[in-house]
Amino acid sequence: MPWRTGHRRLGAAETRGLLGEPDPETRLKILDHLDRNCLTFIAHSPFCCMATADASGATDCTPRGDYPGFVRALDERTLLIPDRLGNKLGDSFSNIVENPHVGLLFFVPGVVETLRVNGRAYVTDDGDLRTMLEQDDVRPELATLVEVDEAYLHCGRSLLRSRLWEDDMRDLAQEIPSPGTFWADAAATEGLDAERLDRLFDDGYQELY
Amino acid sequence: MMTRAGGRLLTVTGIDRPARDIVALHLADPAGGPLPEWEPGAHIDVQLITRHLRQYSLCGSPDDRTGYRIAVLRERLSRGASAYVHSYLDVGKKVRVWEPRNHFGLRPAERYVFLAAGVGITPILPMVMRAREAGVPWRLAYSVRTLEEAAFRDELAELGEAVTLRATGTGGRLDLGGFVGDLREGTGVYCCGSPGFVEAAEKAVAGWPEGSFHAERFVPVPRDFGPSEPFVAVCARSDVRVRVDAGVGLLAALRREGVRVAGGCLKGVCGSCAVTVLDGVPQHRDSLLGPGTLDRMHACVSRAATPEIVLDV
Numbered sequence: 001m002p003w004r005t006g007h008r009r010l011g012a013a014e015t016r017g018l019l020g021e022p023d024p025e026t027r028l029k030i031l032d033h034l035d036r037n038c039l040t041f042i043a044h045s046p047f048c049c050m051a052t053a054d055a056s057g058a059t060d061c062t063p064r065g066d067y068p069g070f071v072r073a074l075d076e077r078t079l080l081i082p083d084r085l086g087n088k089l090g091d092s093f094s095n096i097v098e099n100p101h102v103g104l105l106f107f108v109p110g111v112v113e114t115l116r117v118n119g120r121a122y123v124t125d126d127g128d129l130r131t132m133l134e135q136d137d138v139r140p141e142l143a144t145l146v147e148v149d150e151a152y153l154h155c156g157r158s159l160l161r162s163r164l165w166e167d168d169m170r171d172l173a174q175e176i177p178s179p180g181t182f183w184a185d186a187a188a189t190e191g192l193d194a195e196r197l198d199r200l201f202d203d204g205y206q207e208l209y
Numbered sequence: 210m211m212t213r214a215g216g217r218l219l220t221v222t223g224i225d226r227p228a229r230d231i232v233a234l235h236l237a238d239p240a241g242g243p244l245p246e247w248e249p250g251a252h253i254d255v256q257l258i259t260r261h262l263r264q265y266s267l268c269g270s271p272d273d274r275t276g277y278r279i280a281v282l283r284e285r286l287s288r289g290a291s292a293y294v295h296s297y298l299d300v301g302k303k304v305r306v307w308e309p310r311n312h313f314g315l316r317p318a319e320r321y322v323f324l325a326a327g328v329g330i331t332p333i334l335p336m337v338m339r340a341r342e343a344g345v346p347w348r349l350a351y352s353v354r355t356l357e358e359a360a361f362r363d364e365l366a367e368l369g370e371a372v373t374l375r376a377t378g379t380g381g382r383l384d385l386g387g388f389v390g391d392l393r394e395g396t397g398v399y400c401c402g403s404p405g406f407v408e409a410a411e412k413a414v415a416g417w418p419e420g421s422f423h424a425e426r427f428v429p430v431p432r433d434f435g436p437s438e439p440f441v442a443v444c445a446r447s448d449v450r451v452r453v454d455a456g457v458g459l460l461a462a463l464r465r466e467g468v469r470v471a472g473g474c475l476k477g478v479c480g481s482c483a484v485t486v487l488d489g490v491p492q493h494r495d496s497l498l499g500p501g502t503l504d505r506m507h508a509c510v511s512r513a514a515t516p517e518i519v520l521d522v
């Protein structure tokens with residue numbers, strides 16, 4: 001029997017029973033907008049992950065990164081996310097047009113807490129909004145506008161346990177196959193060899209906007 | 210994200226609001242040391258902790274070596290830096306600053322006419338002060354949409370009748386032709402403002418002697434250079450030859466090959482990316498240099514007029 005099946009599946013009550021109840025104060029930190037602290041976090045964050053789902057609920061989680069503050073808070077309920085040069089698969093966009101719900105997790109290097117922002121998004125090509133997202137003289141073609149429903153700081157234990165920001169953790173990187181290896185192994189197609197694909201990555205990485 | 214070598218961290222020692230939507234930042238060496246000298250018209254590159262790099266005119270006094278003053282407009286469609294400065298920069302925070310540069314220097318003249326619009330007053334103000342100290346006759350027209358947008362009004366008020374402050378929202382546009390007058394010989398005209406304002410000023414001095422008119426621009430002069438041709442940049446110091454294809458800029462092509470060149474506005478208005486030309490002919494597409502300049506070029510937008518150009522990079 002494969003590992004992924006056959007185990008006891010818990011329902012909500014059993015799961016809650018094992019997890020325990022949160023402190024009553026914990027829920028108080030959940031805001032329905034971005035307060036000054038959240039705005040400050042986002043204004044200094046160079047990286048976030050964005051979770052989206054299609055109409056059926058199948059999810060994608062994608063990384064977004066740029067200059068700190070690249071996700072622009074237009075006001076306390078509105079975020080603007082640029083679409084920078086990527087692989088053009090557009091998974092997040094095809095999800096958002098089917099299902100507006102998005103979950104964002106913002107990181108600031110050196111800070112163990114992360115900022116969680118949930119909301120509803122749409123994709124736009126509005127000229128003014130794209131102008132505000134111009135970077136290195138390149139204006140993105142698309143932008144994602146997020147109406148904020150929830151925002152709160154997530155505690156730092158996971159980043160403390162993982163020692164994510166510690167320099168000595170970087171020795172892990174050498175154990176990871178190159179991106180060309182990932183691609184070549186996944187594609188298993190003649191002509192797509194890892195070395196060639198790595199060169200494509202290297203070239204592509206020279207052009208960030 | 211561009212990281213740029215050099216520069217020094219300066220502390221924000223004061224912030225005030227010389228007009229609605231403008232903050233003035235006072236910057237000083239954290240150790241209290243003197244700052245590099247500058248002349249009216251100079252600007253500095255300022256890099257925020259967010260790594261956004263922008264150019265701001267120095268609008269304090271060149272005689273004050275202990276601090277710089279710059280003014281930052283809150284832009285409705287800020288691309289990040291202006292919004293950050295207005296929302297998050299505080300006294301005690303630090304910014305990275307490079308040596309002042311000047312493409313807008315005040316040249317000797319028998320009299321000066323200064324034309325400023327909006328936040329364009331920033332490079333003009335030290336020029337006015339310099340002219341006044343030197344005892345050279347001058348007058349200033351300062352155009353704003355509303356009086357609340359007029360910066361440094363206290364300082365300007367002390368200068369008396371030589372200043373014409375015009376709120377175009379209520380008072381209509383300035384008659385720039387009438388203001389500059391017709392005493393063309395020996396008059397230096399210095400202008401800074403929106404593209405429309407600079408264009409209007411340029412029209413007002415049409416036919417004046419060569420070298421009478423000087424403008425500082427925030428956006429490039431729109432010009433058509435025809436199709437871009439590929440060329441080869443020979444990098445003398447790095448000992449590499451870089452092919453610059455038609456669709457690629459010189460700065461981008463150099464960086465791709467690992468040749469480090471500073472970048473600034475990337476639009477050909479700030480001059481941060483100047484490189485020395487050793488051989489070949491540059492085709493200047495920036496708003497600073499003309500065809501007469503053969504020994505340097507701005508790599509962000511300019512190209513080569515010869516199949517090869519040799520650069521000291």
